[in-house]
Amino acid sequence: MAFDWFWKTMGTFPTKNQKKSKAVVAQAGADRFREASDAELREAATSAVVKQDLDEYGQGRVGRVVDDSKLLGAMREGARRTLYLSPFDVQMQGTLRLLAGDVVEMATGEGKTLAGAMAAVGYALQGKRVHVVTVNSYLAARDDAWMGPMFDFFGLSHGAISEDLNSDERRDIYARDVVFSAINELGFDVLRDQLITKREDQVRSEADVAIIDEADSVMVDEALVPLVLAGSEPGAAPMGQITELVKSMKEQEHFLISEDHRNVFLTDAGASYAERKLGIESLYAGGDANENADTTDAEDQDSAVSAEPTGAELLVQINVALHAEHLLQRDVHYIVREDKVLLIDGSRGRVADLQRWPDGLQSAVEAKEGLQVTEGGRILDQITIQALLGMYHEVCGMTGTALAAGDQLRQFYGLNVSVIEPNVPTQRFDEADHVYASAEERDEAVIAHILDIQGSGQPQLVGTQDVAESEHIAHALERVGVECSVLNAKNHEAEAAVIAEAGRPGRVTVSTQMAGRGTDIKLGGADESERDEVVEAGGLHVVGVGRFRSQRLDNQLRGRAGRQGDPGSSVYFVSIEDDVVSVGGAGEELQAQPDEDGLLKLKKVLNFVDHCQRVTEGQMLDIHATTWKYNKLIKDQRDIINGRRDKLLDTPTAWDDLSYHNVDKANALKAEGISEEVLEQAARDIMLFHLDHEWSEHLAYLDDVRESIHLRAIARESPIDEFHRMSIAAFGDLAERAVAKARQTFDEVTITSEGAQLGDIGLHKPSATWTYMVNDNPLSSGGGSVIGSIAQMFR
Known part of the structure; x- marks a missing residue:
């Protein structure tokens, strides 16, 4: 090796x-x-x-x-x-x-x-x-x-x-x-x-x-x-006029986009423009947004104040809307289907079922697309x-x-x-990357290459980065008379049928990421009836359009060819404008002169592309390590809560505590003939309601802390250390608060043979729950940290 x-x-x-x-x-x-x-x-x-x-x-x-x-x-x-x-x-x-x-x-x-x-x-x-x-x-x-x-x-x-x-x-x-x-x-x-x-x-x-x-x-x-x-329980949706405000802003004048296209920053002129359009004095004020509104009735003004967001809240909404408008691209980071915004899993090229963006970003994208804005909900629990x-x-x-x-x-x-070594040594030939000066020249070369390979009769699998790129390549092939099948997040339901026939002679299949599809491309089609013809032609040929952010993803695509010792080949077409190069090579200059077709032939160019990919992989590892440090503490606290829940579920602890707290009520309930089993369950319901509610509140608090913790880096404090300090302090009396509220509820609630009537005193469990995934990775799906932009503005 x-x-x-x-x-x-x-x-x-x-x-x-x-x-x-x-x-x-x-x-x-x-x-x-x-x-x-x-x-x-x-x-x-x-x-x-x-x-x-x-x-x-x-x-x-x-x-x-x-x-x-x-x-x-x-x-x-x-x-x-x-x-x-x-x-x-x-x-x-x-x-x-x-x-x-x-x-x-x-x-x-x-x-x-x-x-x-x-x-x-x-x-x-x-x-x-x-x-x-x-x-x-x-x-x-x-x-x-x-x-x-x-x-x-x-x-x-x-x-x-x-x-x-x-x-x-x-x-x-x-x-x-x-x-x-x-x-x-x-x-x-x-x-x-x-x-x-x-x-x-x-x-x-x-x-x-x-x-x-x-x-x-x-x-x-x-x-x-x-x-x-x-x-x-509904959360707050963003203000509608913010989307229109952001659409009217001009790049360079009102906002700037970072070189890696992962952050957007409001300029001083942009802040003034927003303040003027919204009729407020300052976006950076902590007070109410309408403190200078022309209101003569003090009572009406108080009412208006309570209903309107503060300048700081408007600032967050503006940055979220800017992020949605300029950093998240339709058919790259999401698609719109049946009037719903659906995120795309970048590692698989599929719709990410149940996945949503955090920080109000989902609502901002819906507003951007002119769709009905969905509200959030109270987070009851989460786990990585x-x-x-x-x-x-x-x-x-x-x-x-x-x-x-x-x-x-x-x-x-x-x-x-x-x-584990393959059963039969691989015969796949992996050609060196073809690197071009621009994405346009790269794509022209891809189309020419596909046309050239078609003459051999080899089936071809063309792997692209996103939905937009797959459709762009498919349309370009159509213009030169090449029929192709397309497999992406918009039509992944047809996946099995498309892959089953992708190995037929001369077939061209354009797909987004192939990882996790679980189906092999058989040479000669699903029945392998034309296998000999395809083997004679050289097997499946894989064409990668742009390197992925990880060599693993590149290899997953390459690995579709040369299955079980079959012949096959692969080649990647890359441009200096590709994300993996622009992000991994940010701040570095590549001195190389392209030929008339835009091709960069020097070995140092290939080394530079490899270097850029390693940088992005290193960034991913750092992000993983940092995120786990945040989530590890939450996991440890969740384990404590779950231990408390288990004790309440499996023992009479809740009833023992509440009956000891209010002996008179406990005795009165027993005197009414309510069974011990019902009383224990009623106490359990009360205790668990408040424990779960306090944990939900704690998660919401930690979410707010984590969003704003980056601001503390400006003061040269360690964000993770500060997060740990604040989260541990907040968690310290969580169980005590839950018990205190449970005792108060026990005093007030009516308990019958049917149990504790919590609804009568306004304590309701969610009538429905829903599940989703939040992409917590700022280098994936364009979901960069919105609060990072805000931190920049307070410097």
Whole structure:
């Protein structure tokens, strides 16, 4: 391996276990259990493991494998008999390393799904409940149905979680040995379970092991995305006239956009312009927005003051609207469908289901597009995917590009990467990048290249950065007479059909990011009827339009060609104007002279592009580390709250406290003949209502603190240290406040045989809850920190 010396210095080695793994797999040869009966095969598998119920701390199940080769051999034969698949040795190696707790890198088309399913069997036979985590519900259902016969053979229950299941159906599936689920479904069920007031309402059963499919996508790309559970209480929507004001502003005169296009700044002239248009004295005043309005009636003025936002609040709205207007592009960062703004997942090129922008940005974009502005809601709880995965005692995973994410996997999860060699050595030829001076010249070269390759009969997969780019390339191909299929966030429902035929001779498919699509492109089409013709032509040819922000994403696209030893090729067309170059190379100048077509041929140009990509990857790592420092404290505080909730749910603690606080009322309720069970539940409802409300208020406070904490960097204070100080101080008396309010409520509320009538005194749980994800990554989807712009203006 090219960089073995590097891994040695890091204390790890991606291929260090391959010799041992190959020896174990050799003992689990395909013929070892070929003559065994079904019963003998199941006995071999179960005798290869030792089951134990709980560890010494009463935590997770600690069963273990005592004979690796026997277990692998039994599972190998079980897969052959039930799935009619004969696992390759490399798949068995992948299974073995998954059972050792590694993240396994296996190339596209090498059979990661089967390797993961066999690992799930191995863990489940140890008595551990296993969650196989996918990137979407479609893959969860597909893999459960596909691999189900093997689980059935070994006597393991299994199922898949999907968004259309009710609570009882989810509860039943979560109790099974192996559960397939999309990561967001797992997270939202955890959040909903943290609002229950009766233990029997809990949906999710605790699990011991998480096997993560597309591990780098889930554990790195989405690690910063908080899953949010919100209540039906409305939040404030932005003022309508702010959008029109911002549309009338002129760049350079009223506002400036940073070189990396991630921040927008209001100028002094812009601030004066806004103040004049809004009829206020100062945007930087903390008082009311209408303090100089011509109002003669003092009472009317007081009324107006209470209804209007302050200058500082208007300033925030203006910056949010500027951000929406000039930094977020339709068909790049979002699409509009059925009068709704839908965010695009930049790492997959799909609509990001349930995802919203924070800081009022979602409402600002809706206003920009002339749509009905949706209000926010009270955040009831939230959890990051990284914290969610921390709930499992064992985590392992598989992906085609784990090695490039090794730093993050090691730093944030303590996981090692094992690289599994392909079953057949890859024949793909990766051509050096073609770098151009401008995006326009790059795109012209892309079209010319596609036309040239068409003459060979090779099918082509053209990978683009976003929806707009995919449609631009498709229209350009149409103008030169090339028919193509388009796969992007606007039509991802057609994904299976498009990919199934993408390998036919001469076929051109234009797609946004291919990561996590879960379907291989078969040479010659879905039925491979024209395979020989495509192989003769050179296999699938991948054309990348612009480098992605991570080499991993580049490699995921390249990996669609050369599947299982098939021939194939790839090439990337890059321009100096691309985001990854302009952001990663900000402040640096590249001295190079393009030829008449705009092509930059010098080797130093390629090195510069590589450098820019490494810079953006480093920025992502820094963002991940910083974000986790913020979220780690919230996680620790959530754990304390959840411990308190568990005690209230599982013991009579609430009734003991409230009845001791007001003995007379407690005795009177008992005298009315209300059962002890009803009284305990009524007290539990009261205590949990106030605990949950105080936690929700605390989250809202932390959100405000985090938005404004960047201002403290101006005073040379550490934002993270200050955030910790303020959050710990605010959390200190949260439980005491909740108990004090619960005691007051107990004094006031009517309790009958039906329980505590909290609604009669105006205490209502949300009538509905809704879930969404917030992109917390300022380098993804254009969601730069709005408050960062505000901080600049107070300098």
